[in-house]
Amino acid sequence: MTPDQVKLVQQSFSKVVPIADQAAILFYDRLFEIAPQVKAMFPADMTEQRKKLIAMLAAVVNGLGDLPSILPAASALAKRHVAYGAKAAHYPVVGAALLWTLEKGLGEAWTPDVAAAWTTAYGTLSGFMISEAYGSAQAAE
Template sequence: MALGNEEIELVRSSFEKVYTNKDEVAALFYSKLFEMEPSYKSLFKGDMNEQGRKLMLMLKTLVSGLGDLASLVPVIQDMGKRHIKYGVKSEDYDVVGAALLATLQQGLGTEFTPKLKGLWTEIYQIVAKTAIEGSKQ
């Protein structure tokens, strides 16, 4: 996938808007995730505030690197390797993606246009595929 500059800027500006409330956005994400799949709560044994910070930092890294996705492959694969140790399965990525999109929808409201949703979906699918590949190494 090669995003154009306009598409990258659209994703980055949308992320900047939600990142200004990163703690609340992270809490909203996990609330949606656990609402969609209550059994996932047992996968998270640590401080959820710290987990939220890690989530937002990873998203920030991904969004910052959209202009050079190839450079992110090792980072994403490493994340996949770590997550497999926590009991995350390949099929879990679909639920995480749905929770992310629902969080962005709520956080951005009417600014979360079909085009923007499509871009975030495309990016997330590539991240999930790369993480799953990493988990199998």
């Protein structure tokens, strides 16, 4: 990621923070709409899960300027997700739900540059997580 892309992601996320609860609801509603099979991996009461999502996003966004600082936590998270039943194929679906949520939440602030920056950020992190959880062969798929 370029420094400008990091800045765009961080600035745009600061606009999501005030609507974090609504954004988390939008995200999971969208995820379960486009991938209903993953709903079984989540608790019936999503309150804590939504808080974890926003906290994780905040940690990643804040650490983008020093990517190596967030990689150990991303690796551990990826490995935990395997135990929950997550597959490498789920990562693009989660990314699509995330980008859709950001587009809805940011409205006019969702510019092509912001979209590209978030796409790069998610692609970088999800590629690393897939590699950590499933090995480099899966990451190439």
